[in-house]
Amino acid sequence: MKRKATRRRIEVNLEELDRIIDHGMRAPLSESDGQKIKAALHAMADRLTTKRSTEKTSAVLPKPAQKPAAPTEGEDLTGHGRNGAAAFAGATKVTIPHATLLSGNACPECGEGKVYRQKEPATLIRIVGQAPLKATIFEMERLRCNACGQVFTAAEPETAGPDKYDATAVAMIALLKYGTGVPFKRLERLEGQLAIPLPTTTQWDLMAAAAKLFRPVLQELIRQAAQGRVLHNDDTSMRILHLAREPGDKRTGIFTSGIVSLVGAWRIALFFTGPKHAGENIAEVLKQRARELPPPIQMCDALSRNTPKLAEVTVLVANCLAHGRRQIVEVAENFPQECRHILESLGDVYQNDALAREQELSPEERLRFHQEHSGPLMKELQQWMKAQFAEHKTEPNSGLGKAMSYLLNHWTKLTLFLSQPGAPIDNNLVERALKKAILNRRNAFFYKTLNGAHTGDLFMSLIHTCELNGVNPFDYLTELQRHAAELSAHPQEWLPWNYRDTMARLTTPTAA
Secondary structure (H helix, E strand, O other): OOOOOOOOOOOOOHHHHHHHHHHHOOOOOOHHHHHHHHHHHHHHHHHHHOOOOOOOHHHHOOOOOOOOOOOOOOOOOOOOOOOOHHHOOOOOOOOOOOOOOOOOOEOOOOOOOEOOOOOOOOOOOOOOOOOOOOOOOOOOOEEEOOOOOOEEEOOOOHHHOOOOOOHHHHHHHHHHHHHOOOOHHHHHHHHHHOOOOOOHHHHHHHHHHHHHHHHHHHHHHHHHHOOOOEEEEEEEEOOEEEOOOOOOOOOOOOEEEEEEEEEOOEEEEEEEEEOOOHHHHHHHHHOOOOOOOOOOEEEEOOOHHHOOOOOOOOOEEEEOHHHHHHHHHHOOOOOHHHHHHHHHHHHHHHHHHHHHHHOOOOHHHHHHHHHHHOHHHHHHHHHHHHHHHHOOOOOOOOHHHHHHHHHHHOHHHHOHHHOOOOOOOOOHHHHHHHHHHHHHHHHHOOEEEHHHHHHHHHHHHHHHHHHHOOOOHHHHHHHHHHOHHHHHHOHHHOOOOOHHHHHHHHHOOOOO
16 A cells, blocks of 8 residues: 655754744844744745645656656646546437438438438437435325225336335445445435435445345455456555454454456456455465466565465565655655656656557567566666665665665565566556545444445445446446346356346347
8 A cells, every 4th residue: 555655854953943032032133043944934834734646756856957848647638628428328318310301311401412310420418416316105096995994005016116225226325335435324414405314224234135145246256356367465454343353363453455356358356354464365365266377476565464375376476666666756855866767767667568558468568568678777777776875875774775775675576577477567456446445434434343344345346346347336236136046046147247248148038
């Protein structure tokens, strides 16, 4: 995970400031003394108010005068930022035929040619608001005989469905809570404002019941994740109010571990909350790995607790280059010239990796591309850092020295992308995934029990796996509920990337 930024040191001579203030209480300040106090106050104010929102080199260090200015990351060069019709993939489409013309009719304008349907229709987008959950009350008429007292009630409409809470309602609650971090209490308040009561206890009961239905597909995702060629893992702190630990376990920490596994063309996100570290959780996953498969690549930061201790499965450990770069960023203000050289060298490596993605290179082609273009850059950087120490240009115990020592001490694992096909250069994929858990922690603060944490892990795993593979999580969670029996029998057919094919097969009539 992202390291907490260290505070910038401000050198202030307190004895001199005390002397100036004492003197100022007896006589007017001299101009030089006033400037010293002003400089100290400005430095402290700058320290308290300045926050850097990006680690991009252009933001960390000022650009050299000879280089032209370039747009910063995320800067919008297109202007308006509005979305066209193609961006609304989830919208309902309504086809409006022309009121008077059909394809092939004579042109009413010139009378000589014929009109034909264009490939691209004219589009009009209209967006309406609606409550997250809506309620419908069906009032069935009742009639009573005034002689025998028999009551006759109208039949329930088929559209009412068998359950009070439809599968779509459960999917929406899950998506709001575990996909976007809306706590149960906040959703209860919102629905209450809309005159649709939705107690937090009811929301939890619905989530717990759905989690039991979804458990088989989560187990299948774990099994398939174990077969991945690359597995990213990391963890973040979490809080569980009531947690019974194993006898003899003296650890006090609680974590949510994130694992993102690359299996063929698919990406699987898994979350595990409890007292175990990321290395222990990924070890449990890898126990299901097929023995005939080659060792997987495991991407993590250099903390030993992120590495699995597993005798039966060997992994090729790669360390996150972004973590090493971040340590350089933290000391860039104090060592601007040296840090600029390191950051620009790493920036060229990241540019090469972006080019490899744009060209959709295979793992082997990407490896050769990096060896040709990034290999010389990394070799020069390694030699340069070693020379900084050998020629006593950098003090090993300084901030820069410690940051460069980190890079040199983990060099082999940081540069695994130069020797192994498919090895990533950083762990940003799982760090982005862990933002789901962090969002829940910031909004809800804690899980009450370990069971509640496991339920959250399940929904976050399903929702983020959908997002990583371009699948609509609302539709997915809805269909899993509607096909609970089939899901229980064949969970491997109800994964985010194949459930639509399974549904189509179920609805296709078999030949006689």
